[in-house]
Amino acid sequence: xxxxxxxxxxxxxxxxxxxxxxxxxxxxxxxxxxxxxxxxxxxxxxxxxxxxxxxxxxxxxxxxxxxxxxxxxxxxxxxxxxxxxxxxxxxxxxxxxxxxxxxxxxxxxxxxxxxxxxxxxxxxxxxxxxxxxxxxxxxxxxxxxxxxxxxxxxxxxxxxxxxx
Numbered sequence: 001x002x003x004x005x006x007x008x009x010x011x012x013x014x015x016x017x018x019x020x021x022x023x024x025x026x027x028x029x030x031x032x033x034x035x036x037x038x039x040x041x042x043x044x045x046x047x048x049x050x051x052x053x054x055x056x057x058x059x060x061x062x063x064x065x066x067x068x069x070x071x072x073x074x075x076x077x078x079x080x081x082x083x084x085x086x087x088x089x090x091x092x093x094x095x096x097x098x099x100x101x102x103x104x105x106x107x108x109x110x111x112x113x114x115x116x117x118x119x120x121x122x123x124x125x126x127x128x129x130x131x132x133x134x135x136x137x138x139x140x141x142x143x144x145x146x147x148x149x150x151x152x153x154x155x156x157x158x159x160x161x162x163x164x
Contacts, residue, residue, distance in 0.1 A: 036080055040073030042066075050108070060109030067101030089133045095126035 018034075046066025053059050075093045079086070099122035106115040128146075 036073050036076035039069050039076060043069030043071075043073050046070075055108060057108065057110050060105050063104035063108060064101040067104045068097045071097035071100050089130070092126040092130040092133070095122045095129075099123045099126065 043066050046062045046069065050059055050062040050066065071093065075090060075097070079090065099119050102115055102122075103119045106112065106119065109115075
């Protein structure tokens, strides 16, 4: 019997004991507090595996799922602790999670500039939606004003750079 079989077996036994104790009422709401760990722990393991390997560039792909799982796991811990009462504000964090994973790949995987495009797009869109949610505006009322502001900046910013 290999070490992986022993670890898997012990994990299943421990989970069975915990769920049995919850079924019997000994432990209250175990699952509602514990389930985000199924995302958080693998995210941490991906990071640990990358850094234990010596942070080699060719293994930086581990950080993409690791970063996504880490951010979403932390979000779900927060949401579980607050009974999901802020989920209508925090949903843009899902886009930040992907952006974070890709940004880690950029930082540790050789700084390929092409990765900054999806990172920037996802982070920008997530920020717009997050600010929109926090300010309780409807995005459809706000986006024409953003287009006008960007248009004015583009027109005046290009003239300044040509003059300077």
